[in-house]
Amino acid sequence: MRKEKYFYNTESLQFERVALSRKDKLIRAGGIICTLLVSSVLIHVLISEFAPSQKERSLMREMEQMEYEYLKMNDKVASLSKVVENVQNRDAQVHRFMFGMDPIDQDVWDGGIGGHDKYQNLTKYNKSGELLINTWQKIDKLRRRVDLQSKSLDTIETYAKKREDMIASIPSIKPIREDQLKRKIKSLSGYGVRMHPIHKVRKMHWGIDFTCPRGTAIQATANGKVISVKSSRTGFGKHVIIDHGYGYTSLYAHMDRIDVKKGEEVSKGQKIGIVGNTGTSTAPHLHYEVKYKGKHVNPIHYCMDGLSPDEYQELVERSAIANQSFD
Numbered sequence: 359m360r361k362e363k364y365f366y367n368t369e370s371l372q373f374e375r376v377a378l379s380r381k382d383k384l385i386r387a388g389g390i391i392c393t394l395l396v397s398s399v400l401i402h403v404l405i406s407e408f409a410p411s412q413k414e415r416s417l418m419r420e421m422e423q424m425e426y427e428y429l430k431m432n433d434k435v436a437s438l439s440k441v442v443e444n445v446q447n448r449d450a451q452v453h454r455f456m457f458g459m460d461p462i463d464q465d466v467w468d469g470g471i472g473g474h475d476k477y478q479n480l481t482k483y484n485k486s487g488e489l490l491i492n493t494w495q496k497i498d499k500l501r502r503r504v505d506l507q508s509k510s511l512d513t514i515e516t517y518a519k520k521r522e523d524m525i526a527s528i529p530s531i532k533p534i535r536e537d538q539l540k541r542k543i544k545s546l547s548g549y550g551v552r553m554h555p556i557h558k559v560r561k562m563h564w565g566i567d568f569t570c571p572r573g574t575a576i577q578a579t580a581n582g583k584v585i586s587v588k589s590s591r592t593g594f595g596k597h598v599i600i601d602h603g604y605g606y607t608s609l610y611a612h613m614d615r616i617d618v619k620k621g622e623e624v625s626k627g628q629k630i631g632i633v634g635n636t637g638t639s640t641a642p643h644l645h646y647e648v649k650y651k652g653k654h655v656n657p658i659h660y661c662m663d664g665l666s667p668d669e670y671q672e673l674v675e676r677s678a679i680a681n682q683s684f685d
Contacts, residue, residue: 428493435496442503449510462510526626527602529579531663533610533646534568534633549656564654565609565647566661572614572642574633578624579608579648579660587620594645595637598630608657611645612636 449462549566582602589596594611598618601607614634618624635642648657 432493432496435493435500439496439500439503442500442507445507446503449507449514462506523581524604526581527604528606529602529608529648529657529660531577531579531626532568532661533576533579533608533644534570535575535577549654549658565611565645566657568644568646569641570633570643572633572635574644575629576610576613576631576633576644578626578628578630579646580606580626582606582608582624584618584620584622584624584630587616587618589616590637593637595639596631596634597637597645600624600630605651607649609645609647609649611647612639612643614642 446462549563578600580600580602582600584598585601585607586597586599588594594609596613596616597609597611598613598616599607599609610630612634613631613636616631618630624630633642633644639645646657648655648660
């Protein structure tokens with residue numbers, strides 16, 4: 359039952375009922391409506407904050423999962439950065455120690471990839487913008503390092519191919535197969551002043567004489583091109599000269615048979631003929647010489663294959679004995 363208000367009229371000395379005007383009624387009704395609206399909004403906010411809907415709860419779970427995945431992604435980027443850094447360190451060592459190249463400067467690896475302007479569109483996200491920018495900077499830096507590493511490996515590959523060709527072209531094996539030589543080489547005449555077996559005078563011996571049976575296979579000591587094939591009754595007799603490039607040539611003398619022709623390309627270890635006793639020679643053997651940039655060098659330094667350090671040392675000592683040469 360609606361309550362009615364009364365006031366005491368001093369003139370009539372009676373209580374009279376309060377009558378509201380139309381304006382007062384409208385004001386009162388407006389106040390009630392505003393109160394209801396404000397209350398509804400507050401209730402909605404409270405419910406949204408403390409009692410989210412099913413859709414909101416689903417979105418919140420998705421956001422939590424995204425945050426977890428984002429942290430995992432950052433860990434993965436950090437891990438990949440360490441891997442790339444390790445590869446870069448190995449890259450520097452390969453450049454420095456194997457190919458004699460200067461490693462890539464650290465400032466190049468750490469070069470900038472642009473400021474915040476590149477990520478301007480992310481600054482509109484107040485809460486996550488800076489985080490996203492930081493992550494993208496890490497990813498771009500990692501990508502740049504990977505690109506640099508790829509180019510560096512291309513350079514290494516190019517140098518490796520050149521070095522491989524150079525290594526294969528430097529005399530590095532004995533001209534006589536290992537299984538045809540005795541480990542304990544008793545009769546070996548090396549590089550230096552030796553007694554000539556025929557003229558009986560001391561003269562410079564520019565090579566090494568490998569004693570072995572007639573018909574023993576002779577092999578090219580490095581890749582190269584045959585530039586001379588000659589046969590003579592004196593001197594070197596039947597002999598071959600190979601140009602290996604990079605300033606190296608080698609000579610094989612007193613051969614019994616020559617199996618290559620002038621201009622022919624040969625590879626390391628390829629048979630080029632057999633041991634003989636032609637020319638000015640006193641017994642079957644192979645006279646072997648090496649030149650670098652046109653000057654004779656001691657061939658013993660280019661005969662290290664198939665020998666232990668002790669055996670190589672013995673070979674060096676035997677070759678240094680001032681004995682009589684075989685040619």
